[in-house]
Amino acid sequence: GAGVSQSPRYKVAKRGQDVALRCDPISGHVSLFWYQQALGQGPEFLTYFQNEAQLDKSGLPSDRFFAERPEGSVSTLKIQRTQQEDSAVYLCASSPRTDSGNTIYFGEGSWLTVV
Amino acid sequence: AQSVTQLDSQVPVFEEAPVELRCNYSSSVSVYLFWYVQYPNQGLQLLLKYLSGSTLVKGINGFEAEFNKSQTSFHLRKPSVHISDTAEYFCAVSTSGTYKYIFGTGTRLKVLA
Numbered sequence A: 001g002a003g004v005s006q007s008p009r010y011k012v013a014k015r016g017q018d019v020a021l022r023c024d025p026i027s028g029h030v031s032l033f034w035y036q037q038a039l040g041q042g043p044e045f046l047t048y049f050q051n052e053a054q055l056d057k058s059g060l061p062s063d064r065f066f067a068e069r070p071e072g073s074v075s076t077l078k079i080q081r082t083q084q085e086d087s088a089v090y091l092c093a094s095s096p097r098t099d100s101g102n103t104i105y106f107g108e109g110s111w112l113t114v115v
Numbered sequence B: 001a002q003s004v005t006q007l008d009s010q011v012p013v014f015e016e017a018p019v020e021l022r023c024n025y026s027s028s029v030s031v032y033l034f035w036y037v038q039y040p041n042q043g044l045q046l047l048l049k050y051l052s053g054s055t056l057v058k059g060i061n062g063f064e065a066e067f068n069k070s071q072t073s074f075h076l077r078k079p080s081v082h083i084s085d086t087a088e089y090f091c092a093v094s095t096s097g098t099y100k101y102i103f104g105t106g107t108r109l110k111v112l113a
Helices: none
Strands: A005-007 A010-013 A019-024 A031-037 A044-050 A053-056 A065-068 A075-079 A088-095 A110-114 B003-005 B010-014 B019-021 B024-026 B031-038 B044-050 B056-058 B064-068 B073-078 B087-095 B107-112
Touching (some): A019 A088, A031 A075, A044 A065, A044 A075, B010 B019, B019 B107, B031 B064, B031 B073, B044 B064
Parallel strands (some): B010 B107
Antiparallel strands (some): A019 A075, A065 A075, B003 B024, B019 B073, B064 B073
């Protein structure tokens, strides 16, 4: 079946511009995660959804970052007034269950460059 | 809180040689451990995971890892690497009752001809 799909794959934004990154999880997956991966680093947790409920947003770096999953399927990560330090790969992942030993499935990421 | 340390940022190895990628974790509770691989311009793909039971875990592409509770380690091994194994490898940890996966900084494996 189809995997986790993210769009756009590549985005160049001017500093101060707003961006929206979309994630289509695997159909039926309850859990959805957003991670940020800076160059040469491992993925850093941003936020977690269980269906439409955002249960954890502790990793969002500032109030310029906002995520939603209104119908419990597609999710959007929005970054307002982008800054150069926001340049990174944004990874979406989904999982069919909610328990922590579960495998999470990653998309290919959205590469954001802020100039 | 949990943490993961991958001490080796880069590991060069010749084709058909064995390799070990090191991972150490820190946690005050029982953990679940994972190894993911990331090929260039692709997402992360699960290689193997340890949940409980046998401490030796076998994964895809001939990789295996051993959970060592006393040394808080979960090192990844392969007896004979191929050029196609060139990629970034990430160790990750989670704990029961949480959903957050904590990743290490990654080890870049470069297989040389």
